[in-house]
Amino acid sequence: MKNYSLKTLAFRTLTTTARLHARKKRLVSNEVITVLNLHRVAPNTGSTYNALAPALFNELIVYLKKEFYICLFSELEQIQSHRPKLILSFDDGYKDFIDYAVPVLDKHKVRVNQNIIPYSVETGLPPVNVLLQDFIGKAPIELLKKIPLEIATDGDRHEVGRAASFAIKYLPAAQFVLQREVLLNFLLNYPEFLCASAMTKQDILDIAAVHEIGAHSYEHLSMESQHEDYFLEDLQKCKTYFAEDLSLECNIYAFPNGSATKKQVQQAKEQGFDHILLVGDKYSPSRSEVFNRFTFDASSMDEAKYKSFGRRALIT
Template identity: 35%
Template sequence: MALPYRSVLKRGFYGVLSLLREDIRRASAHGRRRLLTVLCLHRVAPDPNPFWSPLHPRVFDELLRFLRRRYRVCTLDEAADDPDCASDRRPWVAISFDDGYRDFVEYAMPLLHRHRVPVIQNVIAESMETGRPPWTVLLTDFLAAAPVALLRELRIPGFDRPLRGSDPDHKASWGAALDRFLKLRPRAERAALWGPVQSLMECHGPFRTTVMMTPADVREAVRLHEIGAHSHSHESMAYESDEFFLDDLERCRRWFAANGLPWRTYAFPNGSYRPVHLELLRQRGITRILLADDHLSARTGPVYSRVSITASSVNEARLQAAGFRATRP
């Protein structure tokens, strides 16, 4: 099947930048400035999703090969212990994953083992307990499965964007707007708006949902990788009260303790937080705090910016890893 016009243009754009060695130029500059790139990934799988497509295993394999060749691939501990490292002028990179999807075990871990790369997997504790994906992933699973005619029946107070086109690009853009509308508010407020979505799901019938890691998967992963928390509930914490945030942290603590896991890393869900949350995390012994802001970081922490990898091609992945969309701290 022919690629959409926009995809062809994007591949050509990143292809030209790679021919000009823009990825290598940027990476070298980060090394000279002693900056740390912390990559943020979510899924690695061969099945595309128009709303939130995973990184293809082939692209991830080539990205790891590029990083091993051009970067010092490190853990956050290594970066903090020797941030100046005059003997190594290469750019430094650490890798993190968010959410805790089953395809991390199926596709990412074998490739990480092959390339000898340790990462941090930040899991959603509630999803590890229940086996269900967070509501935002459930929503995109449903949007991918539902026909446009059914989605046009959706009526949510305050969400007035019409779904006019029937092509995949229109559907994906409309779905992203719906996701943002529901995401950028407190959990209680969103729950009051969820009824029409739930009704459409029931009208549609069963659909394929994203599979999460199990506690057994987590215990297998922790043998080679660090497990961090991506909250318990995966709510946008900037919109929640301090009491909600602290209760969510306590639920995370209990889950880590029940599973015999050390816990010192926290990644904010949806990149959403307030400055007070940083101090609340430090008070509770969380020594590495991960943001999602497409910035580069100082190597010492304890707060680390991260660069999101959302590529559909090897060239795009390499350029994103080199901070093509990122800025300095």
Template identity: 25%
Template sequence: MSNLKYRLINLAMEVFALPNVAKLIRRFSDCRGVIFTLHRVLPDAPAAFSPNGILQITPEFLESVIIEARANGFDIVDLDEALDRLEADEAQDPFVVLTFDDGYKDNLQYALPILKKHNCPFTLFIAPNLIEAKAEIWWQALEDIIRENNSVEFDLGQGTEYRETSTPASKCEVFDELYWYMRKKPEADRLRLLHALAKRYQLDLTAHCRALIMEWQELQAFIDEPLCTIGAHTMNHYELKKLPEDQMADEISKSVETLAEKTGKRPTHFSYPVGGPLSAGRREFAQVKRQALASGVTTRPGGLYAENAEFLEALPRISLNGNYQKLRFIDVFLTGAIFTAHSGMKKVNLD
């Protein structure tokens, strides 16, 4: 994302964070609640070059979100309760759902103690092949390769290209170029580029995943935790919209089957990897519904309304973005209507 876009978003956050603005919007909105997307919880601030820093918040900010949500009259509920409230004839107290994607080790070290301290229900979405280090945390691998090198060579199909990456600014430019190439290309092309880069720059992708993501033994703490709901997140963290239909369906069903076997309970909730329009759409939403999953959560921003009860397979979520960890912004994050407006006022966003 460009610096200009970040500045504009920050300006909008500051405006909505002015005293009582967010509260006034909530008063006149029919938004019933919000689902937050989280990934990593880490105490240290991101380095100068950390394009994935948007995916991490501090333990202190997580705790502040929990405290402030309840102080503002929000119940923190699990996904099952959230669906019940969406389907209710009349709105009840507003609610927040906390969801964590991928199963990072730091969730165990830093997030779980806070969630237990505050008796806070949450959902952890798991891709089994990440747990077994058979898939790749490719977005972080790309960042780490660029961070450790002052130049990068790669082939995007037109022969070897060279990029200088000696400064944070040049590293960001190259990351954006390669990240969006990988996002827009089929998964096979993304994997070829990732593995070529890893081989050239001697990054062991298996060890890299193992260092970041919990193993089954570590995940057991969440499986045994009554506050935690385990949800499915595909087998390999592939962007489903890029896959042939049979492979797409298998990614969903096999993740559900594997987690049922490993945890002793069939998951009923699903998170689409990456979750935006490039990654999941009507075909994928229909498949989640066909496989009798109770919900599917996207990363399309927005609050939750009575209308969403008719499309539980395509629920919006609001990212607790690591670039906006100011206490005054929590009131903005709690105001789903603001994010629905950002999505063009689409309460249900299937496209």
């Protein structure tokens, strides 16, 4: 007899055909949208920043095509379907999206939303908290103790990585930029322990005819921690970058870390962003300008099914 973990048994219990069928009917009848928020699709590199395995991503796409109508934000109002609508929304613009996700999406003819960070496109560097999590997962303990950040480096590495990420990603702009410079001066000396990289302009242009490209802020700061002038400038910089550097329209704004005030959401609307993306792990009305997203990762198909159907979120 197989020795299943409690987590595995829980996912199997919560993904019975009867339960998922009942949720599916309610999603359709209540006219709500499921938006799954993904980040990296890549083989296990040892980073504490978890990526979705390519084989599991392929299995997930096959499953989602059967159970949902996968669409884009720009298509929501035109689509009529007896299946619940679902959007796959990627953040950060990692190079592994090109290497591992796009071939799967092309094979199954699925289109997704990808939200890029202009700073990362221009520098080739992903958000510094992600580089930090790469380093913490792979570097020897002696080097972890040298990280120029006040964090405990003993214990479980995934916990250390999460704590390090949290320590920097909610800083106000002036402190964040200074801390980023200090960390990059340290981390870039050890490229052998780093694995994430960003898409190039050409990568973005190559996929823009198929996939829906949005902005994930200009340099990935948590906006609730920023002054109003900084946020308004960020919105304009994203618009300008898309128009002048990419020759693309920019009408999607995904708040980094889901961090946004009600006023900032309204200001993004006023600046011409038609689709505002947050997190929150809940469903969104079918006719909406603001979308909550379900943070998505998984290590098994049962877990992926459970999270695809919104965990235990209320369907209202």
